[in-house]
Amino acid sequence: MIEAQRTRSEQKRQQIVAAASSLFMQHGYLSTSMDEVAQQAGVSKQTVYAHFGSKDDLFTYCIESKCVVATRIPDTLEGQDPQQVLTEFMRAFSEMIHSEEALYVYRLCVTQAESHPELSRRYFEAGPLRVQRVLADYLAKLQRSGKLSLPDPMLAAEQLLLMGRGMRHLACELGLPCEESQRKSEQRLSSAITLFLSGYGYQG
Structure with missing residues (x-):
């Protein structure tokens, strides 16, 4: 019952x-x-x-739920090759931020930033900041295992996420044509991850 x-x-x-x-x-x-x-x-x-x-709480939950589903790192991937784990994570992240819904919410927050700053704060904490923390937690595990040498996991996560966004996301935010083939998207993300791991002394 x-x-x-x-x-x-x-x-x-x-x-x-x-x-x-x-x-x-x-x-x-x-x-x-x-x-x-x-x-x-x-x-x-x-x-x-x-x-x-409240409506604020509902709005926040809608954002959080999509971020959790799209960018969580399953326990089954934890022990796999970091390049593969990061590739899957960044692929999901890229698909999420370039979705019509995500772009709409971002633009909404920008247009209402002065009159409703609380809306922007909720969006930032439930979306971008949550994703950054998920990635930072994973990177911290790689650091503790000796596979990466990074002093600040949150900063490293920020750097990788910004590389993953690329110029394409800026074009999308501005409402400009921003379609990208799957092949080009994979190449862009793969290059970013390889550069990131190399820069932080990845030890496979």
Whole structure:
């Protein structure tokens, strides 16, 4: 009975997140109300607030959930070749940041930065900063095992992520043509990772 209740509660939670993500994309964060989220999710407004205390909390969770799924490093990869692990991580990172949804949220935060700085702060902490920490944790493990020589894992993570973004991401942010073939994307990421590992004295 308790397990069934938990399952139903989780299903409603996922319905709410899916509805909110869709509405944020269609109408923008500021124009989306919790009433609309509840209606599209097929739940009561009270249920929405029971899972998420505010629209800010819901927005933050939507960003966090996508970052966690897209850029987590599974335990099954921990013992594998760092170049392969980083390649898979950076591939997922690149796909995420160049998605239509991610670009929309970024532009939304930029346009609202002066009037709603809290929105930008939540986005930065739930998205870019979370991804940086995930990568830094993995790099710190490589440092402790003697495979890399880096004094500051967070700085190293920042450097690799910025190389992974490249000029393509700037073009995408500006709304310019930024399509890239899979072959070119793989070459760009592979070059960045090779340069990164070499610079930090990778010992295979």
